[in-house]
Amino acid sequence: MPRWLALPLALLACGCGESHDPRAAAAQSPAAQQSCIECHGALQPGLLATWDAGAHARNDVRCEDCHGADHEAMFRAEGRVPAEVCGRCHAAQTEEFLESVHGRAYDDATTNPLFLAQIPAVQRQACLGCHDTGPKTGRCDGCHLAHRFSVEEARRPEACGMCHCGPDHPQLEAFELSKHGVVWAATQDENQAPTCVTCHMKGTHDASSGLTLGRAAHGAVPAGETPPVPMQAFDPARIEREREIMLRRCDACHMRRLSRRALEDADRIKRHADRLVAEAVRIVEGLYRDGLLDPMPEERIAHPTAGHAFAPAAAFENQSDPERLFFFLAQFAHSITFKAAYHQSPDYLQWHGIASLKSRLDELRALEGQIRRRKDG
Numbered sequence: 195m196p197r198w199l200a201l202p203l204a205l206l207a208c209g210c211g212e213s214h215d216p217r218a219a220a221a222q223s224p225a226a227q228q229s230c231i232e233c234h235g236a237l238q239p240g241l242l243a244t245w246d247a248g249a250h251a252r253n254d255v256r257c258e259d260c261h262g263a264d265h266e267a268m269f270r271a272e273g274r275v276p277a278e279v280c281g282r283c284h285a286a287q288t289e290e291f292l293e294s295v296h297g298r299a300y301d302d303a304t305t306n307p308l309f310l311a312q313i314p315a316v317q318r319q320a321c322l323g324c325h326d327t328g329p330k331t332g333r334c335d336g337c338h339l340a341h342r343f344s345v346e347e348a349r350r351p352e353a354c355g356m357c358h359c360g361p362d363h364p365q366l367e368a369f370e371l372s373k374h375g376v377v378w379a380a381t382q383d384e385n386q387a388p389t390c391v392t393c394h395m396k397g398t399h400d401a402s403s404g405l406t407l408g409r410a411a412h413g414a415v416p417a418g419e420t421p422p423v424p425m426q427a428f429d430p431a432r433i434e435r436e437r438e439i440m441l442r443r444c445d446a447c448h449m450r451r452l453s454r455r456a457l458e459d460a461d462r463i464k465r466h467a468d469r470l471v472a473e474a475v476r477i478v479e480g481l482y483r484d485g486l487l488d489p490m491p492e493e494r495i496a497h498p499t500a501g502h503a504f505a506p507a508a509a510f511e512n513q514s515d516p517e518r519l520f521f522f523l524a525q526f527a528h529s530i531t532f533k534a535a536y537h538q539s540p541d542y543l544q545w546h547g548i549a550s551l552k553s554r555l556d557e558l559r560a561l562e563g564q565i566r567r568r569k570d571g
């Protein structure tokens with residue numbers, strides 16, 4: 195008989211069924227006196243079945259190993275299990291994860307003006323729905339979903355796709371619409387088609403390895419160049435090193451000539467898109483310098499981090515028309531263009547990317563013309 199069916203007695207004994215407040219009932223009955231499995235098997239049979247199907251149940255890693263035995267503490271923590279708890283048994287993965295970009299995601303989001311401008315429930319359900327991975331509330335269940343905590347699940351593109359999707363980072367969509375995604379859909383075989391993990395996380399929890407110019411937000415530039423919008427800058431020697439790491443991942447299936455050509459084309463597309471953004475920056479900055487933004491930064495509600503300073507690309511609300519157009523151009527169209535190029539999706543690159551970037555730039559030029567004519571006339 196499965197463990198989770200051996201329960202009704204435990205549930206009757208705890209009186210949970212009668213209580214108006216199940217938490218109070220649980221608190222009255224010290225968890226240590228009854229088995230977590232008996233009680234929660236009755237309360238959440240699905241949760242138990244999922245745990246039962248995973249490697250932890252097979253290796254006798256039990257509820258209390260992750261949650262402890264103190265219900266009050268669990269309620270205070272809202273049932274969360276931070277990465278450091280997993281780290282007691284998986285030290286190497288936890289260290290790599292917390293030092294990686296995924297470990298920084300919480301801090302990057304919560305200090306961002308877009309975050310600060312939202313009501314707390316939106317902060318929790320939108321931004322933190324994807325960024326709640328850092329050390330403060332560090333969670334390993336982004337890819338290894340509770341309670342199976344499986345490696346197989348984490349290797350599937352869908353595990354990454356919940357977060358790596360949408361108009362600012364459509365890696366899932368681009369992958370699905372690339373030849374790689376098509377071969378993956380047809381074979382589900384990692385030896386025939388690469389998945390996100392083949393190229394980014396094979397044998398490591400450091401997702402940043404192998405990346406050069408294509409990175410979060412607006413990407414990167416080689417050190418010494420002045421990017422049009424905030425970007426990371428990398429020493430060219432490091433760029434070479436990281437590119438070699440990525441190319442080695444392609445070697446399993448391709449000749450160097452093909453993979454190098456594809457990545458160098460993507461680099462060219464990234465630099466081309468950067469130049470289009472630079473022109474957009476010049477337009478918006480020119481309007482700001484000439485006092486032509488309506489309203490001007492000093493006339494609006496203070497920006498959460500920049501105050502009344504001019505900060506294009508930093509918000510999608512409480513902006514003038516040219517800045518709003520610029521935000522969508524830089525944050526979405528620019529990102530899609532180079533991210534689609536690195537993931538070889540012709541459709542995302544052409545229509546959601548470069549076509550959108552260029553037509554928004556045309557709109558911005560036209561808007562500038564109208565504003566300047568209105569001022570002169």
Ligand code: HEC
Pocket residue numbers: 208210216217219220223224225226228229230231233234237257258261262263264265268269270271272273274
């Ligand atoms: C007597 C029955 C009973 C026992 C034994 C029991 N629990 Fe619970 N547990 C509950 C009830 C009831 C709740 C509250 C459910 C709710 O609020 O919907 C709860 C809540 C929880 C939560 C969710 C906390 C939150 O705020 O989201 C966790 C995690 C949990 N229990 C883990 C355990 C662990 C681990 C053990 C064993 C050490 C255990 N429970 C033993 C009945 C029990």
Ligand code: HEC
Pocket residue numbers: 230231234241242245250255256257258259260261273274275333335340341343
């Ligand atoms: C390997 C660690 C681990 C083990 C073992 C484990 N849990 Fe969890 N549990 C988690 C994580 C991680 C979460 C997700 C918490 C979060 O949202 O951050 C969670 C969430 C929960 C929740 C709240 C989520 C919900 O959907 O309501 C309950 C209740 C819970 N666990 C009970 C249990 C019980 C009962 C067992 C034993 C059968 C158990 N857990 C075993 C790590 C574990």
Ligand code: HEC
Pocket residue numbers: 295296298299300302303323324325327336337348349353354355356357358390391394395401402405408409410
């Ligand atoms: C729970 C959401 C979530 C899941 C699931 C997730 N990621 Fe991420 N990932 C993020 C966030 C958020 C960032 C950006 C963090 C930052 O820059 O602050 C990120 C960044 C990255 C980066 C960029 C690294 C860099 O240095 O710029 C790569 C590559 C990456 N993830 C790969 C993956 C892969 C592969 C998977 C699946 C195995 C995955 N991610 C699953 C949220 C997630």
Ligand code: HEC
Pocket residue numbers: 249250253255259260275279280281282283284334335338343344345346
């Ligand atoms: C008490 C020690 C312990 C804790 C705490 C623990 N694990 Fe494990 N974990 C194990 C053992 C033992 C195995 C099975 C042997 C192995 O694969 O190393 C395992 C296996 C795994 C696997 C491989 C599963 C597979 O499909 O092969 C993953 C992934 C994993 N754990 C993730 C986690 C996460 C995430 C947490 C925290 C939420 C966690 N573990 C907490 C001991 C633990």
Ligand code: HEC
Pocket residue numbers: 277280281284287288289291292296333334335336337338345348349391395396397398399
């Ligand atoms: C971004 C997605 C992602 C997150 C978040 C994540 N993992 Fe993993 N994990 C993976 C992938 C993918 C693999 C399989 C790697 C491979 O195939 O080489 C893996 C493998 C594992 C394994 C199996 C042993 C190994 O290294 O292959 C363990 C244990 C593990 N992870 C624990 C953790 C712990 C603990 C955390 C949190 C500190 C965590 N993982 C967070 C994606 C993730």
Ligand code: HEC
Pocket residue numbers: 351354355358363365366367369374388389390391392393394404405406407408409410437440457532533534536537
């Ligand atoms: C065939 C290999 C390959 C596959 C499959 C792949 N990527 Fe990438 N990915 C790359 C390359 C190449 C780059 C850019 C490298 C550089 O900057 O030099 C990249 C860049 C990224 C970045 C940084 C921002 C960007 O898009 O440029 C993220 C995040 C990312 N990939 C996530 C994913 C996710 C999630 C999946 C699966 C849905 C995935 N990748 C599938 C090769 C791959």
Ligand code: HEC
Pocket residue numbers: 302303304306307308309312320321322323324325356357358359360362363409410411412533
């Ligand atoms: C659907 C999941 C998701 C949501 C919702 C989300 N993000 Fe992200 N965010 C990501 C991913 C994935 C990346 C990495 C993109 C890449 O590398 O291509 C990222 C990147 C970032 C970065 C760039 C970090 C850097 O290195 O420059 C910041 C800042 C950020 N997000 C803030 C936010 C804020 C603030 C919110 C809420 C208003 C938010 N995000 C909502 C998934 C999400």
Ligand code: HEC
Pocket residue numbers: 373374377384385386387388392393440441443444445446447448452453454456457538
């Ligand atoms: C696990 C095997 C595998 C790996 C690893 C892999 N690919 Fe592929 N790739 C394929 C398959 C299969 C196709 C489809 C071949 C075809 O039908 O044209 C393909 C197609 C391509 C194409 C399209 C070629 C064309 O003829 O249109 C490009 C470009 C490409 N891959 C680049 C890369 C790059 C760059 C990497 C490494 C970052 C990489 N691939 C890693 C299996 C792989």
